[in-house]
Amino acid sequence: MSETTLQPKDIDGTAAPRPRRTIAHVEIDGEGVLYDEGSNQIHLLDPIATVIWSGLDGTTTLEELSAELSSAFGADLDRVRFDVLEAVRGFAEQELLENGASPQAHRAQPESEEEGDGEPHYLKDPPSP
Amino acid sequence: MSGVMSDPTTMDTDGAAIVERQRRTLDDRSWPYQGPRLRALGFEFGIRASTEEVGGYLGTLFEPFEAEGEPRRVYSFLDEPDQDMRYTVYFDGEHIVSSVDAAGAMRHLQWDVNERVIAPNRDYLLVHAATAAADDGRAVILPAAMESGKTTLVSGLVRAGFRYLSDEAAAVDPRSGLLHAYAKALTIDEGSWEVLSDLRPRLPAALEPFAHEQWYVPADAIRPGAVAPTARPAFVVAPRYEREGRTELLPLSRAQALQTLVENAFNFRLFDGRTALFALADVVRRTDCYRLTVADLTEACELLLELFERSEGADDGGVA
Numbered sequence: 001m002s003e004t005t006l007q008p009k010d011i012d013g014t015a016a017p018r019p020r021r022t023i024a025h026v027e028i029d030g031e032g033v034l035y036d037e038g039s040n041q042i043h044l045l046d047p048i049a050t051v052i053w054s055g056l057d058g059t060t061t062l063e064e065l066s067a068e069l070s071s072a073f074g075a076d077l078d079r080v081r082f083d084v085l086e087a088v089r090g091f092a093e094q095e096l097l098e099n100g101a102s103p104q105a106h107r108a109q110p111e112s113e114e115e116g117d118g119e120p121h122y123l124k125d126p127p128s129p
Numbered sequence: 130m131s132g133v134m135s136d137p138t139t140m141d142t143d144g145a146a147i148v149e150r151q152r153r154t155l156d157d158r159s160w161p162y163q164g165p166r167l168r169a170l171g172f173e174f175g176i177r178a179s180t181e182e183v184g185g186y187l188g189t190l191f192e193p194f195e196a197e198g199e200p201r202r203v204y205s206f207l208d209e210p211d212q213d214m215r216y217t218v219y220f221d222g223e224h225i226v227s228s229v230d231a232a233g234a235m236r237h238l239q240w241d242v243n244e245r246v247i248a249p250n251r252d253y254l255l256v257h258a259a260t261a262a263a264d265d266g267r268a269v270i271l272p273a274a275m276e277s278g279k280t281t282l283v284s285g286l287v288r289a290g291f292r293y294l295s296d297e298a299a300a301v302d303p304r305s306g307l308l309h310a311y312a313k314a315l316t317i318d319e320g321s322w323e324v325l326s327d328l329r330p331r332l333p334a335a336l337e338p339f340a341h342e343q344w345y346v347p348a349d350a351i352r353p354g355a356v357a358p359t360a361r362p363a364f365v366v367a368p369r370y371e372r373e374g375r376t377e378l379l380p381l382s383r384a385q386a387l388q389t390l391v392e393n394a395f396n397f398r399l400f401d402g403r404t405a406l407f408a409l410a411d412v413v414r415r416t417d418c419y420r421l422t423v424a425d426l427t428e429a430c431e432l433l434l435e436l437f438e439r440s441e442g443a444d445d446g447g448v449a
Contacts, residue, residue: 024403026410031384033410035391037402042391044384 004098008089011062013081017088017097018058025053034096043094052087058100062088152222155205160184167194170253170300170311172246174220175200179207186336187238190345193312193356204238220245231338235345239316243297246311247395253300253309254405257393259283260294260308260360263437267363268308270299270416272393278370278423281321284328284346285430292357293348298395301362303408306415312356314345324426362412364436365390368421368429376428378436379420386418 006017019025022038032045032053045053055065066081073080091097160177162184167174176191178184183206204225207217214227216234218241226237247255258272259279269286273279280296287293294300295311302309317325319342328346332339339345348355365386366378381389390409391397397405417440423429 022402024406026387026406028383028387028410028414031382033384033387033391033406035402035406040398042388044388 005095006092006097006099008092010099011085011089011092013063013066013085014061015088016059016061016100017056017092018100019053019056020096020098023096027054036096039095041094043096048083049087049090052084053091056088056091056097056100148222150222151219151224155219155222160205162188164188164191164200166196166198166200167191168196169194169242169246169313170250170255170298170309172242172250173200173202174242174245175203177203177205179205179209182333182335183208183339186332186339189350190314190347191242192347192349193310204242206234206238230341231336232340232342235339236342239313239345243313247298249399250396251399252302254303254397254400254408255395256299256301256390256409257297257395258299258390259296260299260310261286261291262294262308262357262360263291265441266357266360267437267440268294268357268360269364269366269433269437270308270362270390270412271366271368271421272299272389273368274393276370278321278368280315280317281325281370281426282368282421282423282429284315284317284321284325284351285426286433287315287348287351287355288325288328289430289434290352291433292360293351293355294357294360299362301408301412303400303404306362306408306411308360308362310357310359312348314347315351317344317346319343362416363440364433365413365416365418366421366433366436367419368423370423372424374422374424376424376432377422378432379422381418381420383413383416383418386416387413 005020022036024035024037026033027050030047030050032050034043034045051069062084066077066084069084070077070080160179161181162178164176164184176187178187187206202221205219209215214229216231217227218225218234218238220241225241226234228234256270256272257274258270259282260268260270261283262268271279271282283293283296293312294308295313296315297313298311300309300311317328322344328344328351330340330344330346367381367389387410390413391406421429
């Protein structure tokens with residue numbers, strides 16, 4: 001396990017995790033498949049976990065991601081927050097995540113940069129093969 | 130294991146010298162059978178045998194791999210009735226096995242060829258799977274762990290009219306996504322002899338001991354011309370044998386199929402992981418995927434035949 005591997009206990013709404021660099025990800029028909037080149041493990045994600053995984057960019061906090069998903073799907077924020085934290089703790093349990101930018105550094109960014117182009121991160125396409 | 134001695138030869142300096150000395154000793158013998166050059170997914174070899182009868186039998190089993198030219202590296206198959214360990218196999222000078230019985234020697238020979246074809250292969254993504262194709266070049270990949278009934282199922286499919294690619298490895302060209310044949314002889318275990326009784330090899334008495342543990346059945350012995358050329362994956366079907374179950378074909382998501390292919394991949398780590406994952410993802414994106422529970426071989430083959438027939442015409446691709 002690398003020093004930057006994120007542990008489940010580190011996961012709260014202020015965390016901004018990102019996939020470990022050894023993880024390859026493809027999405028097929030809304031389901032994600034992750035392959036960890038380090039451990040040679042394969043992981044299958046259901047559609048909800050796939051959407052959450054796609055939002056883990058190392059800069060967006062889980063609280064922000066929850067708000068984005070709640071807004072996009074018209075779902076209750078508390079319920080979405082619960083699902084996001086549970087899913088991300090599961091990813092961390094599987095040692096799939098590492099720390100992104102520290103929440104402090106992230107929060108120190110100007111508001112305009114933080115919001116970028118306003119496009120929800122989880123809607124971005126996975127890298128093209 | 131009694132009656133069989135196999136040893137991974139130590140390839141240190143002394144070991145290499147011993148192997149080289151053994152190779153020269155073998156080269157100096159006379160060989161009543163010296164087979165042609167063989168090529169299986171890039172692994173090149175030949176086979177020679179101390180009797181014409183055994184050599185002819187082995188030559189038939191490996192015939193789909195025949196290539197032009199002379200082999201540079203050879204398996205030597207010794208049948209010496211006056212020795213305690215009657216059968217001995219070498220690859221060049223490397224000792225593979227000595228065995229009191231023909232079946233044990235055959236099992237090790239087949240295993241060794243498989244290992245050399247599969248383990249170091251960097252040209253093809255190799256998945257533990259049986260593969261068969263329709264005459265129009267559409268193929269089914271049947272990925273599964275050992276003892277899942279892959280060989281039995283693909284034997285049934287070939288008997289039902291499908292063409293044969295492999296009972297061991299789906300060889301996917303990561304650039305084109307096409308399937309290449311690894312058309313080794315179908316290796317049929319005793320548990321399937323009853324349902325495939327018509328495929329029992331008809332061997333002269335002297336060769337019958339070779340088939341005591343497993344039947345080795347070249348696809349061309351089932352039907353001449355049964356080996357398929359390059360084919361295009363149209364289906365991924367994960368089979369599982371359940372003696373008491375019900376034969377049924379159920380949809381599998383493409384992501385689950387990809388997971389199954391990766392879990393059964395032999396040489397994934399020899400490729401850049403991303404390259405391999407994306408190549409197999411491209412395969413499943415172009416296929417329909419299912420899970421097949423096999424309780425009855427004939428019913429399972431009929432289900433797959435119907436699957437091909439239903440999608441015929443809906444599929445405009447062709448074999449490259």
